[in-house]
Amino acid sequence: MSLSLSPLANPIKRDGPVVLCILDGYGIQSPKANPEGDAIVAANPETINGMIAEAKERGLYTELAAHGHSVGLPDADDMGNSEVGHNAMGAGQVVAQGAKLVNVALEDGSMFSANGWTSTVKAAAAKKGRVHFFGLLSDGNIHSHIDQLEGMVKGAARESPSAIFVHPLIDGRDVPPTSGLIYIAKLEAILKAVTEETGVPAMIASGGGRMHCVMDRYGSNWSIVERGYNHIVHGKVDEAELVSGYKGYYTSAEEAITHARELFPEKQDQFNPPFVCVDADNKPLGPVRDGDAVVNFNFRGDRAVQITKAFEAPEGAFDHFDRGVIPACLYAGILEYDSEAGIPKTYLCPPPSITRVLSEYLCAAEKKCYAIAETHKYGHVTYFFNGNRSGYINEEIESYNQIVSEPNEMIEGHPEMMAEEVTVDLVAAIESGKWDFVRVNYANPDMVGHTGNFDSEVRCVKFLDQCMKRVLAAVEKMGGVLMLTADHGNGEEMMDKKGKPKTSHTTGAVPFAIFDPKYQNEYKVDTTGIETPGIASIASVTMNLLGYKQPEFYEPSVVTLE
Numbered sequence: 001m002s003l004s005l006s007p008l009a010n011p012i013k014r015d016g017p018v019v020l021c022i023l024d025g026y027g028i029q030s031p032k033a034n035p036e037g038d039a040i041v042a043a044n045p046e047t048i049n050g051m052i053a054e055a056k057e058r059g060l061y062t063e064l065a066a067h068g069h070s071v072g073l074p075d076a077d078d079m080g081n082s083e084v085g086h087n088a089m090g091a092g093q094v095v096a097q098g099a100k101l102v103n104v105a106l107e108d109g110s111m112f113s114a115n116g117w118t119s120t121v122k123a124a125a126a127k128k129g130r131v132h133f134f135g136l137l138s139d140g141n142i143h144s145h146i147d148q149l150e151g152m153v154k155g156a157a158r159e160s161p162s163a164i165f166v167h168p169l170i171d172g173r174d175v176p177p178t179s180g181l182i183y184i185a186k187l188e189a190i191l192k193a194v195t196e197e198t199g200v201p202a203m204i205a206s207g208g209g210r211m212h213c214v215m216d217r218y219g220s221n222w223s224i225v226e227r228g229y230n231h232i233v234h235g236k237v238d239e240a241e242l243v244s245g246y247k248g249y250y251t252s253a254e255e256a257i258t259h260a261r262e263l264f265p266e267k268q269d270q271f272n273p274p275f276v277c278v279d280a281d282n283k284p285l286g287p288v289r290d291g292d293a294v295v296n297f298n299f300r301g302d303r304a305v306q307i308t309k310a311f312e313a314p315e316g317a318f319d320h321f322d323r324g325v326i327p328a329c330l331y332a333g334i335l336e337y338d339s340e341a342g343i344p345k346t347y348l349c350p351p352p353s354i355t356r357v358l359s360e361y362l363c364a365a366e367k368k369c370y371a372i373a374e375t376h377k378y379g380h381v382t383y384f385f386n387g388n389r390s391g392y393i394n395e396e397i398e399s400y401n402q403i404v405s406e407p408n409e410m411i412e413g414h415p416e417m418m419a420e421e422v423t424v425d426l427v428a429a430i431e432s433g434k435w436d437f438v439r440v441n442y443a444n445p446d447m448v449g450h451t452g453n454f455d456s457e458v459r460c461v462k463f464l465d466q467c468m469k470r471v472l473a474a475v476e477k478m479g480g481v482l483m484l485t486a487d488h489g490n491g492e493e494m495m496d497k498k499g500k501p502k503t504s505h506t507t508g509a510v511p512f513a514i515f516d517p518k519y520q521n522e523y524k525v526d527t528t529g530i531e532t533p534g535i536a537s538i539a540s541v542t543m544n545l546l547g548y549k550q551p552e553f554y555e556p557s558v559v560t561l562e
């Protein structure tokens, strides 16, 4: 199939660029949520609201679905997330996502006969090695799902390894902030049943909070990965963690987490210190040894790539931290995380195939494209946007810019994050006259949303509003067009129904507003005949605004040209 696009008969003509502005996590509150928790409404962002009001008046506004089936998730009420949201916006198509593909491979058993499994779990078990699973323990379904872990632990037990060890990372970010012990109890019950039914000893060996151990992304803070590598592989807790009476080594995960909660009541699960489970002689239960299999059960790539490199890179080819004595283990990811870079080398389930993305078409049409975000979301607007592919489509006509983030992701004290720097760069890109299509992700509403701090979220939205004023002015000055939207909700639900802080994403719809100062009624936002207009439509709209018809297999455009 060719990548050439048919031009529209009556394209709109603008001098400036088409800009896609993604306010990450900027949703519209659903009627079921707690109105007191809507930090976006509370912030009353005048510029954004004014722009939306004008778009509504002109027929250039709609709401788009950004969760569940609209973004390829297994269940209709799955909340949205950055990966699937950016995939949808950048691919113009809704593909069955990793969450769904892993479910299918477990249900039909194909995972257990595929090469990924037989060359790691089965191979280790055949030589009486042990099998380790590590990853995010929750049912958030953004990076992982506890049911999938259960399916794999049961599958591993059928191979009769000498033991199974699970290294859970507690969540509190995609699920309620201190719900970790609920999932630990579920996991303990699963492991107990497996041990009783199969005779294969299965137990929790180590763990920690996801944002403190293992799950860094985009190279923002490698010490998080190091901490996780040490507790999983070496059964070791760093000295620096042993403060205020925290021991690091406990007889069970429950004991460790309970003690951490008593000592550090202000910490959410996501930041729980690492722990290692020990036997009666204080020896770690399950460090990784030569010949063991290790499975990363997170299916989403952004926070799985760095730890995968730590496991896979040979001696001498890894300089992010000292890995100590590296065990010769058989490593697999549950899914392929980066098809371009081939990470991981071995995986248990093929990833969604996301092809013929917007960037490929625009590059083929020689449209010059610019993408920008700060580190925490840089890969969202590049790697996820381009269908989980790192790197450029065509470096000669594209430029991707990363504004380096503060390494700490718990930014409630500085909700402005790097939005100022992003704005300066974005305005310069718009005003340079060099680009046909500019896309930007503002990380703030989502990242601050994950802290559960309502006041910080309000402050962040107010600040973003100031930024938007300058961005809109630049678009107006250059005679361009801007689409304002989001990848999923978050900031509009900062409290649950009981008034407790809420850290996770939502199932809310997102705004889609077009700002077009040179507008002369040439087109309208029109969703007639589209059953559930979703954010995947944005790729088609982008093509239309640039003068092209979208390919037939793309989601329908919500724009009708007059």
Ligand SMILES: O=C(O)[C@H](O)COP(=O)(O)O
Residues within 6 Å of the ligand: 024, 080, 081, 082, 083, 142, 143, 173, 174, 303, 446, 450
């Ligand atoms: O990884 C995270 O920070 C959360 O689990 C999901 O947030 P994101 O989908 O907005 O990145």
Ligand SMILES: [Mn+2]
Residues within 6 Å of the ligand: 024, 025, 081, 082, 083, 085, 446, 487, 488
């Ligand atoms: Mn997001």
Ligand SMILES: [Mn+2]
Residues within 6 Å of the ligand: 025, 082, 446, 447, 450, 490, 505
């Ligand atoms: Mn998020």
